[in-house]
Amino acid sequence: MKTKGxxxxxxxxxxxxxxxxxxxxxxxxxxxxxxxxxxEINMLAWYGHGEPDIVxxxxxxxxxxxxxxxxxxxxxxxxxxxxxxxxxxxxILSDGEFVQQLNAAGYIEELNAADYPFDDMLxxxxxKFPGHWKDxxxxxxxxxxxxxxxxxxxxxxxxxxxxxxSCFWKPEVKGKVGHxxxxxxxxxxxxxxxGNGAGLWDLSGSQWKKVQATTLSLRPQVGGYFxxxxxxxxxxxxxxxxxxxIGDWITGVLEKDGAPVGSVVPKEGGIQWTESYxxxxxxxxxxxxxxxxxxxxxxxxxxxxxxxxxxxxxxxxKSGRAKLIEVDRKEAKRTGQIDGMANDPITLVKEGxxxxxxxxxxxxxxxxxxxxxEYKNA
Amino acid sequence: xxxxxxxxxxxxxxxxxKRLLSHLLTFxxxxxxxxxxxxxxxxxxPLMFMVAMSFFIVRNYRMTEAFEMKNWLKMMGRDYFWDSYxxxxxxxxxxxxxxxxxxxxxxxxxxxxxxxxxxxWAVFLLIIPFFTSYLVRIFSWYVxxxxxxxxxxxxxxxxLGPYIMLNTKFGTIVGYMTLTLPLVIILQTLSLANIDRxxxxxxxxxxxxxxxTVFRIVLPLARTGLIIAAVFCFILSFGDFVxxxxxxxxxxxxxxxxxxxTVKSGQQWPRAAVxxxxxxxxxxxxxxxxxxxxxxxxxR
Numbered sequence: 001m002k003t004k005g006x007x008x009x010x011x012x013x014x015x016x017x018x019x020x021x022x023x024x025x026x027x028x029x030x031x032x033x034x035x036x037x038x039x040e041i042n043m044l045a046w047y048g049h050g051e052p053d054i055v056x057x058x059x060x061x062x063x064x065x066x067x068x069x070x071x072x073x074x075x076x077x078x079x080x081x082x083x084x085x086x087x088x089x090x091x092i093l094s095d096g097e098f099v100q101q102l103n104a105a106g107y108i109e110e111l112n113a114a115d116y117p118f119d120d121m122l123x124x125x126x127x128k129f130p131g132h133w134k135d136x137x138x139x140x141x142x143x144x145x146x147x148x149x150x151x152x153x154x155x156x157x158x159x160x161x162x163x164x165x166s167c168f169w170k171p172e173v174k175g176k177v178g179h180x181x182x183x184x185x186x187x188x189x190x191x192x193x194x195g196n197g198a199g200l201w202d203l204s205g206s207q208w209k210k211v212q213a214t215t216l217s218l219r220p221q222v223g224g225y226f227x228x229x230x231x232x233x234x235x236x237x238x239x240x241x242x243x244x245x246i247g248d249w250i251t252g253v254l255e256k257d258g259a260p261v262g263s264v265v266p267k268e269g270g271i272q273w274t275e276s277y278x279x280x281x282x283x284x285x286x287x288x289x290x291x292x293x294x295x296x297x298x299x300x301x302x303x304x305x306x307x308x309x310x311x312x313x314x315x316x317x318k319s320g321r322a323k324l325i326e327v328d329r330k331e332a333k334r335t336g337q338i339d340g341m342a343n344d345p346i347t348l349v350k351e352g353x354x355x356x357x358x359x360x361x362x363x364x365x366x367x368x369x370x371x372x373x374e375y376k377n378a
Numbered sequence: 379x380x381x382x383x384x385x386x387x388x389x390x391x392x393x394x395x396k397r398l399l400s401h402l403l404t405f406x407x408x409x410x411x412x413x414x415x416x417x418x419x420x421x422x423x424p425l426m427f428m429v430a431m432s433f434f435i436v437r438n439y440r441m442t443e444a445f446e447m448k449n450w451l452k453m454m455g456r457d458y459f460w461d462s463y464x465x466x467x468x469x470x471x472x473x474x475x476x477x478x479x480x481x482x483x484x485x486x487x488x489x490x491x492x493x494x495x496x497x498x499w500a501v502f503l504l505i506i507p508f509f510t511s512y513l514v515r516i517f518s519w520y521v522x523x524x525x526x527x528x529x530x531x532x533x534x535x536x537x538l539g540p541y542i543m544l545n546t547k548f549g550t551i552v553g554y555m556t557l558t559l560p561l562v563i564i565l566q567t568l569s570l571a572n573i574d575r576x577x578x579x580x581x582x583x584x585x586x587x588x589x590x591t592v593f594r595i596v597l598p599l600a601r602t603g604l605i606i607a608a609v610f611c612f613i614l615s616f617g618d619f620v621x622x623x624x625x626x627x628x629x630x631x632x633x634x635x636x637x638x639x640t641v642k643s644g645q646q647w648p649r650a651a652v653x654x655x656x657x658x659x660x661x662x663x664x665x666x667x668x669x670x671x672x673x674x675x676x677x678r
Contacts, residue, residue, distance in 0.1 A: 072642070075642060224627025230623075237527075374458045
């Protein structure tokens with residue numbers, strides 16, 4: 001039997017020294033990797049983009065940690081950037097229509113188009129998305145999109161009725177029509193209902209007055225104005241049976257939970273929300289942010305984005321769509337992301353039934369905001 | 379330790395009334411200083427800044443220092459501002475009346491009808507709701523007030539309803555009551571418990587009926603505490619954002635919601651400051667009016 005000796009007095013053999021030394025050298029990279037503090041990436045985005053279901057895999061693989069700051073609405077995003085020193089945000093997720101304002105204010109860095117998979121995009125229009133390029137230079141990279149239309153409770157409104165915004169005025173849903181509390185999508189829908197089609201954002205004085213009158217006529221039907229949580233809850237518990245200003249990005253989550261709700265693009269047309277990544281001006285982490293954007297455009301990233309827990313979106317790349325069909329055909333089918341389906345989002349865009357969300361052209365955002373406050377008080 | 383006679387005499391000479399007064403004044407000031415500094419740093423300075431901010435302007439989502447009346451003219455000239463103002467005052471007043479009325483019987487019982495020990499426990503239990511977040515308490519009302527919620531389910535058994543309670547003014551009042559009722563009951567209880575019972579007993583002995591005793595003896599004697607409770611209830615309801623937004627459905631918006639809307643749209647902090655200043659002025663008037671009424675001498 002071996003006698004116990006103090007570890008301090010024990011003299012290791014040459015073989016032991018070599019074995020321990022070798023093991024230490026081999027494990028050093030892992031130790032330093034594990035001990036190195038992760039690089040913090042400051043993200044400004046809509047809720048959900050910095051959550052584990054989206055970023056945890058990238059964080060683990062690249063030893064980074066996202067520090068998200070969430071906003072709701074483009075105005076809110078611009079305000080937060082404007083009030084922060086340059087370089088505060090490394091990566092900014094912007095609504096497509098606000099990219100040009102970010103660029104005009106000098107809040108974002110130029111991107112190298114060669115770094116991103118433009119050839120893989122599902123639709124040619126997305127390669128030159130409005131506002132993302134200026135003087136041939138790329139400033140923002142589109143990563144996902146979704147459609148807004150009529151969101152409804154299937155027990156209260158039929159699929160046929162939901163094919164027109166007129167279902168919001170249905171007497172049976174009086175007091176049960178909700179609004180997502182942001183003027184842009186709701187007023188855009190009213191403009192579409194008024195027949196403004198592709199010119200829904202470019203309204204003359206008389207057209208704008210008509211949109212206001214149409215919107216005010218909906219007021220008796222309205223049961224409330226809600227933020228994300230309120231919209232979600234009121235549709236889920238049946239308090240609201242139709243919702244103006246949203247789409248599958250909210251009903252999709254509820255539908256997956258078994259709620260009898262859905263969203264369609266009505267005959268008057270729908271609105272597209274577009275989300276794009278930008279690199280914040282003055283960011284010292286531009287390289288790793290570029291890698292993250294590339295990751296989000298990879299098939300794996302596109303699947304994560306399409307199935308985002310907070311709110312689903314459509315894939316924008318062919319390989320992303322193919323991967324989604326491969327890993328979750330049911331979700332791909334539910335959202336029409338299979339070639340040949342009637343509600344394929346790309347088909348809807350090509351048919352001209354979808355209009356990209358924009359800011360008012362002839363009026364100021366302030367005019368629309370003012371009217372929205374008036375409408376809420378009417 | 380014995381003190382020599384000479385030293386005692388000298389100490390007495392030093393402690394002249396004038397010196398004592400100046401000593402007291404210095405001591406008083408020293409005691410007051412922290413609260414003065416605190417108020418100056420965290421109340422008066424921000425308040426001044428808020429007033430100044432209401433004259434700033436916003437350019438490209440960035441606030442710029444200026445002295446322009448634009449924001450005041452804009453907000454004061456809008457009907458929706460005055461509608462919100464009227465609604466907020468109306469709802470806060472209604473909540474105050476309802477809460478004060480509902481709280482009084484409970485406070486009266488706790489003050490006069492139960493033992494000291496029971497009262498202590500009751501006050502403790504009334505404090506417990508404040509242990510949880512107000513927002514959580516408000517969200518829990520969703521389950522109770524929804525069309526498919528607890529109340530409508532119970533009413534359904536007797537063939538009534540369903541009634542719409544969420545996203546209504548009723549919902550807002552329920553929310554305000556959640557916020558203020560426990561506090562008002564505590565304040566009313568403390569106020570009533572301090573009444574000299576012999577006066578109440580004397581009224582009874584002299585043949586005063588119970589209701590008359592309440593109105594002629596109890597209420598006047600507890601006036602200060604009751605008015606302070608009402609002022610608190612009004613202030614908390616007037617400035618609450620959560621209830622009118624989540625239980626009232628923001629339909630129509632109250633002033634706190636208008637502040638959020640104004641900031642959200644175009645980062646109009648200066649216009650939001652205008653709303654906030656108007657709210658502050660209103661609350662100052664209510665608070666000073668309330669306190670003046672509370673401490674007003676009784677006129678026979």
